[in-house]
Amino acid sequence: MLDQDAQEFRRHIARWVDERLVPQAESLDRKGEFPHELFHELASLGYLGALYPESIGGSGLANPYTCFAVLCEELSRGSMGFAAGVCMQGSTATYTLYEWGDKALHERFLLPALRGERIGAFAITEPNSGSDAASLRTRATNVEGGYVINGSKIFTTHGTVADFITVVATTDPARGLKGLELFVVDTKTKGFSVGRKLDKFTIHCSDTAELVFDNVFVPEECRLGDGEGGGFLNAYKSLTVDRVFTAALAVGNGQAAYDAALRYAKERVQFGQPIGKFQAVQFKLVDMLAVLEQARLYTYYVAGRADRGEPITTEAALAKLVAADGCNDVCQKALNIFGGYGLMNEYPMQRFLRDSYFPIIGGGTSDIMRLIVARQLGL
Ligand SMILES: Cc1cc2nc3c(=O)[nH]c(=O)nc-3n(C[C@H](O)[C@H](O)[C@H](O)COP(=O)(O)OP(=O)(O)OC[C@H]3O[C@@H](n4cnc5c(N)ncnc54)[C@H](O)[C@@H]3O)c2cc1C
Incomplete structure (x- = not known):
């Protein structure tokens, strides 16, 4: 089913999982905290870039989707909480940056994320909007030089530890899905705060939080996509x-x-x-x-x-x-x-x-x- 390269990739990551992740899985689950040390160890081995080409700092694998799925499966065999964080970092939080970010955004957010130096998150879900994304209320208002974001997000993986978050917000609620845009927000920006860390039943060592955006200014160049309605x-x-x-x-x-x-x-x-x-x-x-x-x-x-x-x-x-x-x-x-x-x-x-x-x-x-x-x- 898997070609030679993917099998070799599986052998390498499986060894790390057996030697490093499995022995710590129980204590990671009990602590219920983001496992910084182990995360950086995996990053130093180059796995966070498995999905992306070498030209943007990724691993340049021949079958990146297959290999990233192997990575998720093997890590989850050790700890799904840990694996979910790696999946967020190596895919959800970085994929739109990879697809739609320019060189400057790649250098500022994507490359450090793939090296494990900056932690990323992706936030679409809100307290009153989950499956029905078109009803989300976080508002991005166009101002000189960019946008101002107001609203809140919930269930955001990496919410308390993220250095940047790709946020989905509406520029025009009357336009439903077509009014939704994507913005990369540096979490050091004034007006951003963590509402609360969420205590949960599942994947304990994956960090989950509620986020608040109170007049958060995002410069125009941090809007992802190629035009209104594309985000x-x-x-x-x-x-x-x-x-x-x-x-x-x-x-x-x-x-x-x-x-x-x-x-x-x-x-x-x-x-x-x-x-x-x-x-x-x-x-x-x-x-x-x-x-x-x-x-x-x-x-x-x-x-x-x-x-x-x-x-x-x-x-x-x-x-x-x-x-x-x-x-x-x-x-x-x-x-x-x-x-x-x-x-x-x-x-x-x-x-x-x-x-x-x-x-x-x-x-x-x-x-x-x-x-x-x-x-x-x-x-
Ligand atoms: C641990 C965890 C981590 C998460 N991480 C993130 C993250 O990083 N970023 C992020 O943005 N979100 C994240 N989420 C949110 C997740 O994507 C949502 O919880 C999920 O999409 C469901 O939304 P909801 O919880 O609001 O449920 P609701 O949309 O309120 O759904 C409740 C129930 O109604 C059903 N339902 C709703 N609409 C329909 C319909 N049209 N037809 C049939 N049934 C329907 C659903 O199937 C479900 O059973 C995370 C969630 C969890 C639990």
Whole structure:
């Protein structure tokens, strides 16, 4: 399924995950803080630029979408919280800058982000606007030399640690989606503040926050896109790409849960034999493997399409839907195989299950994926 280069890429990152991330995953989850040290360690190995060409400071890989999906999957096998942060940095927060930023913006934000020196975020969701992006209220008012942004954002990954944030704001609420534009905001700008850090059920070591924009001035050159009404469409493309990587996050976490459950089924003895000898446990494990294999194959099929420049709107939504819902089910079955130990915090099973809910919601809910596909089918 993966070519030689991608397999080699997987071997390298898998080794780092096993040696560095897996041993720390539990404590990262318990602390619930952004793991600066580990993040910089991964950055120093060059992985944050895996999606981009060498000309803009990236790794220049032959199949960048496939390799970035491999990176997301492998990291998520260790810790989905950590992986979600890398996915934000290496894709969501930087993709629109890569596509639409000029040389000056690349040098100021993109290159330092790919080196791990500046942390990026992407903020579209608001307290009253999630799935329905057209209803967002954060307002960008045109003034001399740029725009002034007012409003608030919620659920922003890297919200408390970001050095810059790509923000979606409306220049004209009456124009709905066409009025939405993208702005890169330096978080040192006057008027920007973190409303609060959010405490959450899932991916504990991924930082999540509510943000406040109170008369934040953004110079004209920090507006991304090629004209009025283009901004959201740019964001939309980056969100589409991200669905493939979120599917990979789901698969990696599901794989970790499956591996742990398979090991446990061979070790745990009840009624005089390993529980894996009971057909009910065997069937669960086989069903889990079937879902994982399908989700992984389809995710890499879509990543391959992206590498070849083929359309992925339908396929990326399907990949996220199949992987997110399927791997949540894998984690539920895995927890079941662990019995009471599955519910104990000293075992990772509860973390795998908690984290498996993130891909179902983050980047658009599973029902919104169904909606996207239904629209593509002309329904
Ligand atoms: C951990 C985490 C990290 C996140 N990181 C970011 C980030 O970095 N940046 C960012 O901008 N956002 C981020 N999000 C926000 C995420 O993208 C939204 O939560 C998601 O898009 C859903 O929006 P909502 O929560 O407002 O739910 P709502 O849109 O209010 O949806 C609630 C329910 O209604 C359903 N629903 C809504 N509309 C329809 C419809 N038309 N048809 C059928 N069902 C519908 C949904 O499927 C869902 O079940 C993050 C979320 C989480 C949980």
